[in-house]
Amino acid sequence: MDKRTDVLVVGGGPAGIISAVTAKKYYPNKDILLMKNIANGCIPCGIPYMFTSLENPDDNKLGNTALDKHNINVAVDEAIKIDCRQKKVFSKNNIEYNYEKLILAIGSNPIIPPITGAEKKGIYPAYKDMDYLKNVVQKIKKAKNILILGGGFIGVEFADELSNAKGVKVYLAELLPHLLENSFDEEFYSLVEEKLRAKPVNVLTGTKVVEFLGRDKVESVRFDNGDELKIDSVILGIGAIPNTALAIEAGLDSGKGKGIWVDEYMRTTDPDIFAVGDCVGKRDFYTRRNTPVMLASTATAEARIAGANLYKLKVVRENKGTIAIYSTYVDGLALGSAGLTEGSAKKEGFEIIVGNAEGIDKHPGSMPGANKIKVKLIFSKQSGIIMGGQVSGGISAGEIINIIGMAIQQRVSLTELETLQVATHPYLTSAPTMYPVILAAQDASGRI
Ligand SMILES: Cc1cc2nc3c(=O)[nH]c(=O)nc-3n(C[C@H](O)[C@H](O)[C@H](O)COP(=O)(O)OP(=O)(O)OC[C@H]3O[C@@H](n4cnc5c(N)ncnc54)[C@H](O)[C@@H]3O)c2cc1C
Structure with missing residues (x-):
């Protein structure tokens, strides 16, 4: 089946939603369709708070309100191939979407570390999918010994949140000597370590996990010094990798695996295809070097730039580089x-x-x-x-x-x-x- 739309946005995360809404604002006469492969999305930044702070995990749902309000069509479907020459996107539901302008907002996936046993049951990456997460919340509510892998802001937020539950032991393992070391200097990250240790969270910095043990399900973890720790659940918070497969297959520059290459106006190497958010390579504000920053705030800023520049370049709306700005909250701090x-x-x-x-x-x-x-x-x-x-x-x-x-x-x-x-x-x-x-x-x- 063939479908036609002026603007096709692929991806229903923050970057997809905001680029569609911005495009509608700047080009109100254009038909806009947003395609997303997850029917029930969630607000990514709220994921750690689905476990104890929010009464009901569904409260963290990412609905279609903004899209409906701006008359943006939505299709639950998955883009499987792009034909740049014919300006078509082929989908899992066997639909050929014809576009004038295409925005790729296909995001990122959690990194699964190359650790033996990482595929065992009871080990949960933070996928941004409401149905998956509701199941994880139920399982984690029954857990007694939880290991969180990764002491960046996602791991720290999970540790703080999960240690609110009674009768649960929470361990937070980080390879670097300190938590949040990439984003803060010592005077700040030491405050976080103090707060978490006081809760108590067992903060294991300078610690490398080398194996997850257990039959089908994870039962313990082994560290590089040979020590073992009994645990029943693991949350992976060690970062994300940009989703670039669709772009690579279409012949777009994938930025050597660091994220789809785009210019200052979020155009890929094909001028009718824009890319925004976690799937895009980031360049540092001061050095222009690649930087692995993946934040919803950066993603939505890029989406606003792409949405505005789709048909005409508006010079004042350009991407000047990524500054890595974020905030977090640990037990009242x-x-x-x-x-x-x-x-x-x-x-x-x-x-x-x-x-x-x-x-x-x-x-x-x-x-x-x-x-x-x-x-x-x-x-x-x-x-x-x-x-x-x-x-x-x-x-x-x-x-x-x-x-x-x-x-x-x-x-x-x-x-x-x-x-x-x-x-x-x-x-x-x-x-x-x-x-x-x-x-x-x-x-x-x-x-x-
Ligand atoms: C636990 C957690 C907490 C976070 N907290 C914060 C925070 O506090 N502040 C902050 O700024 N950032 C935070 N982030 C980072 C933030 O979530 C991401 O930067 C943001 O989600 C990026 O938005 P995006 O739209 O680019 O990508 P995504 O949110 O990854 O959305 C991409 C969407 O595209 C869909 N998709 C992919 N391929 C296809 C396809 N072929 N066809 C159709 N659909 C497709 C995906 O299923 C997904 O729904 C957090 C992330 C996590 C995991």
């Missing part, structure tokens, strides 16, 4: 990171200066609900341009990191941050005299 850490900036060879500030996020500090807040900013020593920042504290840290992220993207200078005009209120923010972003900039300027 909010943390955010944007751009380069002090460690990663030094490793890359940047000459930097650093500014730190600590304070309280309300004023006076005895206001109800006040929290400690800590800010670290990293600047280029020569130019004074901001290159990165980290925040920890109460809920406000989640938005303060977004101010820092904006500053990085706008290449704001130390002087501009030092003289920043901000809104302050006793219930809502730190005092104007003690605003931590300004104080951190001042601290850095004192070191020049």
